[in-house]
Amino acid sequence: MRHIRANEITGSDGIRDYLAAQEKKSLLRFLTCGSVDDGKSTLIGRLLYDTKLIFDDQLAALERDSKKHGTDGSGIDFALLVDGLEAEREQGITIDVAYRFFATPKRKFIAADAPGHEQYTRNMATGASTADVAVVLIDARQGVLVQTRRHSIIASLLGIRHVVLAVNKIDLVGFDRKVFEQIASTYAAFASSLGFASITPIPMSARYGDNVTKRSDRMRWYCGPTLLDHLESIVVDAIPQSAPFRFPVQYVNRPNLDFRGFAGTIAAGSIGQGDEVVVAQSGKVSRIKRIVTHDGDLARAVEGQAVTVVLEDEVEVSRGNMLVAPMARPNVADQFAANIIWFDEHALLPGRSYILHTETGQAGATVTELKYRIDVNTFSHQAAKGLELNEVGVCNISTQAPIPFDAYGENRNTGSFILIDRMTNATVAAGMILHPLRRATNVHWQVLDIDRKSRAVLKGQKPAVLWFTGLSGSGKSTIANLLEKKLYDAGKHTYILDGDNVRHGLNRDLGFTEADRVENIRRVAEVARLMADAGLIVLVSFISPFRAERQMARELMEPGEFVEVFVDTPFEECAKRDPKGLYARALNGEIKNFTGVDSPYEAPQNADIHLKTAGHSPQDLVEVLEVRLRRGGYS
Amino acid sequence: MSVLLTHLQRLEAEAIHIFREVAANFANPVMLYSVGKDSSVLMHLAMKAFYPARPPFPFLHIDTTWKFREMIVFRDEMAAKLGFELLVHTNQDGVRRNINPFDHGSNNYTHIMKTVALREALDKYRFDAAFGGARRDEEKSRAKERIFSFRNAQHAWDPKHQRPEMWKIYNTRIASGESIRVFPLSNWTELDIWQYILQENIPIVPLYFAKQRPVVERDGMLILVDDDRLKLRQDEVIQNRMVRFRTLGCYPLTGAIDSDATSLEDIVGEMLTARTSERQGRLIDRDEAGSMEKKKREGYF
Numbered sequence: 025m026r027h028i029r030a031n032e033i034t035g036s037d038g039i040r041d042y043l044a045a046q047e048k049k050s051l052l053r054f055l056t057c058g059s060v061d062d063g064k065s066t067l068i069g070r071l072l073y074d075t076k077l078i079f080d081d082q083l084a085a086l087e088r089d090s091k092k093h094g095t096d097g098s099g100i101d102f103a104l105l106v107d108g109l110e111a112e113r114e115q116g117i118t119i120d121v122a123y124r125f126f127a128t129p130k131r132k133f134i135a136a137d138a139p140g141h142e143q144y145t146r147n148m149a150t151g152a153s154t155a156d157v158a159v160v161l162i163d164a165r166q167g168v169l170v171q172t173r174r175h176s177i178i179a180s181l182l183g184i185r186h187v188v189l190a191v192n193k194i195d196l197v198g199f200d201r202k203v204f205e206q207i208a209s210t211y212a213a214f215a216s217s218l219g220f221a222s223i224t225p226i227p228m229s230a231r232y233g234d235n236v237t238k239r240s241d242r243m244r245w246y247c248g249p250t251l252l253d254h255l256e257s258i259v260v261d262a263i264p265q266s267a268p269f270r271f272p273v274q275y276v277n278r279p280n281l282d283f284r285g286f287a288g289t290i291a292a293g294s295i296g297q298g299d300e301v302v303v304a305q306s307g308k309v310s311r312i313k314r315i316v317t318h319d320g321d322l323a324r325a326v327e328g329q330a331v332t333v334v335l336e337d338e339v340e341v342s343r344g345n346m347l348v349a350p351m352a353r354p355n356v357a358d359q360f361a362a363n364i365i366w367f368d369e370h371a372l373l374p375g376r377s378y379i380l381h382t383e384t385g386q387a388g389a390t391v392t393e394l395k396y397r398i399d400v401n402t403f404s405h406q407a408a409k410g411l412e413l414n415e416v417g418v419c420n421i422s423t424q425a426p427i428p429f430d431a432y433g434e435n436r437n438t439g440s441f442i443l444i445d446r447m448t449n450a451t452v453a454a455g456m457i458l459h460p461l462r463r464a465t466n467v468h469w470q471v472l473d474i475d476r477k478s479r480a481v482l483k484g485q486k487p488a489v490l491w492f493t494g495l496s497g498s499g500k501s502t503i504a505n506l507l508e509k510k511l512y513d514a515g516k517h518t519y520i521l522d523g524d525n526v527r528h529g530l531n532r533d534l535g536f537t538e539a540d541r542v543e544n545i546r547r548v549a550e551v552a553r554l555m556a557d558a559g560l561i562v563l564v565s566f567i568s569p570f571r572a573e574r575q576m577a578r579e580l581m582e583p584g585e586f587v588e589v590f591v592d593t594p595f596e597e598c599a600k601r602d603p604k605g606l607y608a609r610a611l612n613g614e615i616k617n618f619t620g621v622d623s624p625y626e627a628p629q630n631a632d633i634h635l636k637t638a639g640h641s642p643q644d645l646v647e648v649l650e651v652r653l654r655r656g657g658y659s
Numbered sequence: 660m661s662v663l664l665t666h667l668q669r670l671e672a673e674a675i676h677i678f679r680e681v682a683a684n685f686a687n688p689v690m691l692y693s694v695g696k697d698s699s700v701l702m703h704l705a706m707k708a709f710y711p712a713r714p715p716f717p718f719l720h721i722d723t724t725w726k727f728r729e730m731i732v733f734r735d736e737m738a739a740k741l742g743f744e745l746l747v748h749t750n751q752d753g754v755r756r757n758i759n760p761f762d763h764g765s766n767n768y769t770h771i772m773k774t775v776a777l778r779e780a781l782d783k784y785r786f787d788a789a790f791g792g793a794r795r796d797e798e799k800s801r802a803k804e805r806i807f808s809f810r811n812a813q814h815a816w817d818p819k820h821q822r823p824e825m826w827k828i829y830n831t832r833i834a835s836g837e838s839i840r841v842f843p844l845s846n847w848t849e850l851d852i853w854q855y856i857l858q859e860n861i862p863i864v865p866l867y868f869a870k871q872r873p874v875v876e877r878d879g880m881l882i883l884v885d886d887d888r889l890k891l892r893q894d895e896v897i898q899n900r901m902v903r904f905r906t907l908g909c910y911p912l913t914g915a916i917d918s919d920a921t922s923l924e925d926i927v928g929e930m931l932t933a934r935t936s937e938r939q940g941r942l943i944d945r946d947e948a949g950s951m952e953k954k955k956r957e958g959y960f
Contacts, residue, residue: 110952122803123802275680275682277711278712328672330679451824
């Protein structure tokens with residue numbers, strides 16, 4: 025790096041001082057983009073050349089290359105400094121993004137030189153995803169082109185907040201102020217909807233160096249900064265350190281049985297030893313016991329640091345989990361809306377399954393709805409069946425398991441994802457999450473201190489779900505009602521969930537189709553589970569005709585908590601009793617989907633308790649039940 | 660409390676993140692250990708990334724049999740000191756055919772003893788990811804390469820069809836036989852490397868420091884007389900000169916520079932005022948235009 029003159033440094037103290045000063049410099053990552061032949065690579069080459077970053081041997085090679093491949097007539101073609109691929113030099117175009125590094129006394133820079141061709145848009149997006157500033161080049165003779173607009177909208181979607189409008193080749197329009205101002209105002213007008221925090225137009229000639237690093241005396245009408253001045257001084261907004269703590273777990277470090285550390289890079293905020301953290305997915309709470317690094321334990325760690333944390337408690341944490349601040353948690357959802365940039369030759373199709381990859385997490389995902397495609401020329405929203413290569417759009421995405429995330433606008437690290445094709449493994453899309461969908465929103469699993477066991481102990485009983493199944497009129501409600509009285513007399517805390525009663529309230533929106541019956545049982549089973557969790561003995565009296573749903577209910581409960589009671593009354597008997605007059609109407613065809621008539625009843629094959637009602641009074645049957653429950657330790 | 664990370668801290672964190680991402684996603688990774696300064700930094704970062712555990716992968720050295728002797732000594736010392744698993748691979752077919760840089764030209768020699776040897780080793784151990792110490796500021800085609808750089812089953816790089824690489828989300832999915840080359844030092848500059856070596860006190864091969872050494876001038880380069888395989892040409896005389904190396908490779912192909920830099924500070928001072936790039940001392944990169952890209956497409960690191 026020749027920009028340092030030898031006389032600035034004396035002795036090894038001088039070197040150390042110099043290096044210490046280097047360390048204090050901030051880093052700016054910027055991107056050059058815009059349409060083909062607007063001079064992006066030439067500009068980067070010019071910046072490297074003017075900041076004295078070209079070594080003698082590289083300059084000699086450049087002069088040779090310029091004669092062989094140069095598109096610049098007899099002079100030095102600065103683009104050849106950056107266009108590093110054979111195909112690029114042969115064709116005189118940029119195919120992929122090049123990363124170049126330079127420093128001035130004020131700042132360090134990583135410049136990403138993006139290709140201008142539409143077909144290489146994904147490479148431009150690659151460069152933009154890590155950039156703070158976009159330098160959008162415009163050929164002064166051409167003005168704002170479609171690619172100018174496309175790159176601007178992609179830069180905006182990717183969260184770049186500052187734009188430099190480099191009106192290049194101004195020498196070819198006679199350094200005309202009017203041309204510059206016309207282009208600047210056209211750009212400002214169309215970019216007003218893109219939400220950039222600043223747009224700084226600069227007239228320049230990258231080829232001759234006007235207003236790149238040196239103020240041009242051929243444009244005395246221009247009073248603003250040179251490009252380098254501006255890049256050296258622009259303030260970019262980083263994630264504030266006060267942002268809520270986010271730690272995506274990357275790797276579980278378990279060298280031996282005594283150490284279990286969670287390695288990752290802090291995506292936002294900071295953390296200290298002793299701080300409380302929550303596992304976003306499970307809601308489990310623990311505290312930071314140690315922040316381990318090779319250089320010793322840290323008391324605190326901040327955004328950007330790669331550390332290994334050890335927790336106080338043995339909580340379940342694996343790769344893809346996120347440790348977060350308890351008071352400001354991320355969304356945990358399996359459905360959300362996102363901006364999408366499509367990278368693949370095969371179009372995005374709603375309904376197709378892709379692999380969704382966040383920084384450390386992975387899940388199967390489908391686009392459930394493509395809301396609209398954004399026309400890059402007019403920014404209008406268009407209805408679309410799919411997204412083609414290089415198109416951008418907004419869609420709803422559903423993942424197989426809930427993932428933790430923030431909105432991309434709040435945090436690039438925790439709000440971004442890529443989609444991967446399952447067959448080809450190609451990276452087919454970049455996604456920026458907008459918000460969770462309402463149906464999946466912000467429901468965090470609360471871990472409570474008083475658990476089911478302590479609640480049951482206080483009640484002096486063993487919680488249970490007694491699930492009475494049987495045909496309509498089989499006697500379920502009668503038996504359940506009698507049993508509850510007995511339990512009540514014995515000082516037990518109980519509740520009856522009755523099919524007819526629940527359908528008056530919670531399930532009033534459900535009918536009797538197969539889908540509705542499934543949902544009917546799902547809801548009741550969930551309610552029964554909550555009541556058992558509260559320590560109650562729950563008596564559920566529902567026809568519940570399908571085995572699958574009864575099995576589902578059983579699996580929802582703790583082992584041994586679910587007791588299936590089959591109230592076995594033959595169809596003829598039920599139809600004869602017909603306490604509500606329903607059988608008569610169903611058999612007349614007045615009621616559709618009636619269990620046992622035109623809707624099936626799948627009798628239990630291995631009920632925990634099988635009550636054959638024929639020939640027995642309800643009182644007798646309840647006594648049988650009581651015996652069985654006592655034997656099971658329930659009463 | 661406000662703590663701003665320094666530039667080197669950010670680079671270090673990025674590299675550690677990359678190491679862990681590979682360990683979490685690949686079944687059988689390996690680190691290419693070339694024994695040079697970049698490899699030394701890479702190894703240091705690998706130790707940091709998995710502390711208190713050891714790096715969960717072996718280190719592989721492709722030995723062309725023409726490395727500087729001091730490099731081999733240093734390599735074995737480091738392996739013993741840090742206790743990592745060191746694999747050494749040499750293209751035995753090349754050895755039998757006595758492929759050497761003098762008689763076969765640097766291009767043929769490099770292809771057989773480095774590129775082919777590397778492909779052999781990767782196939783032999785069925786590695787699915789291989790770390791390398793390459794930096795984007797080294798060379799124009801490297802400046803274009805992804806951090807996670809996909810290789811097909813023939814180990815070839817296709818520069819025109821690289822996977823997009825967004826943010827810090829790395830697509831690690833590959834089919835059987837394919838692999839990924841991983842470059843944790845992509846965003847480091849030569850200055851960053853030296854500054855980090857200084858800051859972290861990382862051991863490096865003594866050849867980087869100036870010392871009186873026996874050299875001959877050949878093809879505009881100063882070649883170290885490292886052993887008796889170097890046959891002197893007519894008019895060549897061995898001279899003792901105060902020299903050091905900016906990069907290390909195979910001794911017949913790596914030029915020394917005149918230097919008085921005997922400390923790390925001296926080296927950094929010298930580098931800051933250098934008028935030539937570090938690759939200038941490497942014969943193999945100059946043989947033909949685009950030679951690095953060509954080698955990489957053939958499977959070179």
